[in-house]
Amino acid sequence: MSRPGKFPQLDAFDRKILAILQRDNSTPQRTIGEAVGLSAPAVQRRIKRMAEEGVIQANVAVLDPAALGQSITIFVEVEVISETSKQIEEAKSQFAAAPEIQQCYYVTGEADFVLVIVVPAMADYEALTRRLFFGNNNVKRFRTFVAMDRVKVGLSVPVER
Amino acid sequence: MSRPGKFPQLDAFDRKILAILQRDNSTPQRTIGEAVGLSAPAVQRRIKRMAEEGVIQANVAVLDPAALGQSITIFVEVEVISETSKQIEEAKSQFAAAPEIQQCYYVTGEADFVLVIVVPAMADYEALTRRLFFGNNNVKRFRTFVAMDRVKVGLSVPVER
DNA sequence: AATGAAATGAGAGCGCG
DNA sequence: CGCGCTCTCATTTCATT
Numbered sequence: 001m002s003r004p005g006k007f008p009q010l011d012a013f014d015r016k017i018l019a020i021l022q023r024d025n026s027t028p029q030r031t032i033g034e035a036v037g038l039s040a041p042a043v044q045r046r047i048k049r050m051a052e053e054g055v056i057q058a059n060v061a062v063l064d065p066a067a068l069g070q071s072i073t074i075f076v077e078v079e080v081i082s083e084t085s086k087q088i089e090e091a092k093s094q095f096a097a098a099p100e101i102q103q104c105y106y107v108t109g110e111a112d113f114v115l116v117i118v119v120p121a122m123a124d125y126e127a128l129t130r131r132l133f134f135g136n137n138n139v140k141r142f143r144t145f146v147a148m149d150r151v152k153v154g155l156s157v158p159v160e161r
Numbered sequence: 162m163s164r165p166g167k168f169p170q171l172d173a174f175d176r177k178i179l180a181i182l183q184r185d186n187s188t189p190q191r192t193i194g195e196a197v198g199l200s201a202p203a204v205q206r207r208i209k210r211m212a213e214e215g216v217i218q219a220n221v222a223v224l225d226p227a228a229l230g231q232s233i234t235i236f237v238e239v240e241v242i243s244e245t246s247k248q249i250e251e252a253k254s255q256f257a258a259a260p261e262i263q264q265c266y267y268v269t270g271e272a273d274f275v276l277v278i279v280v281p282a283m284a285d286y287e288a289l290t291r292r293l294f295f296g297n298n299n300v301k302r303f304r305t306f307v308a309m310d311r312v313k314v315g316l317s318v319p320v321e322r
Numbered sequence: 323a324a325t326g327a328a329a330t331g332a333g334a335g336c337g338c339g
Numbered sequence: 340c341g342c343g344c345t346c347t348c349a350t351t352t353c354a355t356t
Binding site: 022 | 182183185186187214216217218219220221222223225228229234236238253256257260261262266267268269274277279304308310311313314315319320
Binding site: 038040041 | 324327
């Protein structure tokens, strides 16, 4: 139930275009065209096609959390007690609904979920743990890692093979 | 040494604009203006200002890793042996340089680094571990979590206080 | 069948009041 | 800050290979 599993074939032009867009999607199509060796309309068509196919999922602005007073990034591993699909789905939607949770992955290994959380202050994180973890009796245990430095942040994908 | 630590004050208009841009930065300024109760030029001035101040760090396209054949997301906790600032900086730049590493945080707690990695196949991850972890004698230990589901993925920041 | 060149139209960027 | 203009860029049309 994840992705529409539709793999459109991407050629070298597409990949070069994507590499540019994921670095800066405000790049003029003319500039992109010059970089990849195509005309602007050709670039435009490919971009439109890839957007429709879902290869390009969104066009977003990346903000500085600190400027918004959301200066603390926290990393959490969560281990649950019962892993029935009902319980897992419940946990997923609960995590997905919390605005403080930026990223949530369901994983294999010593933990079941990994979360990336951004909050204004530790007090907010504390409140969140009370609500999300202590208030949920299917949570066995969780481990907290507070980020001192965001060394690298991005959702970009290596485009070259 | 990371951010210029400059906190420009953001008013309610700015925050509303940011909330829209981080969802879709191709939204016309006129539409944004209608949504927030400002004229298009006013919106433009604010956007330009925030881009210059670094509140808006980048404008990027979000791609579907699966469409690019990068279907495996992995989560890694790394613990190092020596935590001298020289060693830490070395590790930071090493992690930042690896294209497979999407995100890297320097953290407190039981681990020192947390990484989010995207690769085409497990074999690629294995090769990466050899190069990055086994090939680095300052790495004490690392724990791997393979993502079965990306429940929630985003770099967006809660804009409302 | 997809491209490139030229024409059209929408939106961004600036100076004005 | 809002209103106008200008200009760039995105988008469509059409001939071409």
